[in-house]
Amino acid sequence: MNFYRSYCPPITSEHHTCVGLSLELMKELFVLEGRFPGLIEKLYLASCEECVDDVSSYTSELPNPYDSEKEHVLVALKINIAGRLGILLLDPGYHIGRAITIMKDCYYPHTGWFLQSEENSCRKEYCYSFDFDNEDYVYWQIRETRPNGVNKLIGNLIYVGVPYLAPVDVTERRNLVYEFKCLVSRTVKGTLRAGVYFPFKAGVDKFTIFYQDGDVTKREKLPFSMFDNTNNLTPSEENALSMCNMQLGYNDGRLINILTCYNNIINDDSFVQQITEINQNIYNLGQAEE
16 A cells, blocks of 8 residues: 555556546647647646546535545536537547537537447447536436346546646556556547456456457457466467457567466465455545545
8 A cells, every 4th residue: 555655657658548648639739739829728637536426416516635536537628609618528538539519508519419339238328518506517427228228327527627637646546456457449439449358356367358350349258377378379369369469559479468467467366455455445435425
């Protein structure tokens, strides 16, 4: 715990969390400054609290810096169209391939509900709005529809009142111990192309790998123990790793090296237990706030 508190998370070009992606996007948008003078100084990072159950209670006051998780960040720009107020959001961290416009009156160019992704296992739709009295918050709803008829509605809250000044120290640090790990590549429209993901928990030895094979998305679960000796990989496993590695844009063998490191990590029971406990403590803190 002491190391976790004092550790300074690095932000590099090869570590693209929502924090790094948002900071990189703001830097890339500098090219628009010549056409729209003053744009860059108006862009800022907004913070997001995910999976909020009691929205009314949460939005009744300012975020408490001592018990907020702030798992996510995105880029924001306040706008005024002929006296009509709103905000524009850019979210590279959730790989949303469009600018989201939220008008307070919900009229054009208000984005409303839109389809974010559609796969065989799940259809996801997003909607952003000012649905309550406190206009410092944007309500982000995620509607998940599954083939078995099970639907789910998730509510997230984005605080847009003032710029978020602690994205690295809070959000990047929080995500270090998050219990779900993923490494993915996407198209420019945000569609998943390839990657790996898995829950980071004691006793979990499998990860999911997926990649494109022509027009078909191949997806399968493989054991981390396969990296105990990579010389024993089957032709099928080698093909899956090679295809995924290529579609992630890596040099040959890099994905195997990364997963071999993860295999070593998950076999360190003490380390996994500590990470799990820190994550649970942070989660409990956030629940207490709500």
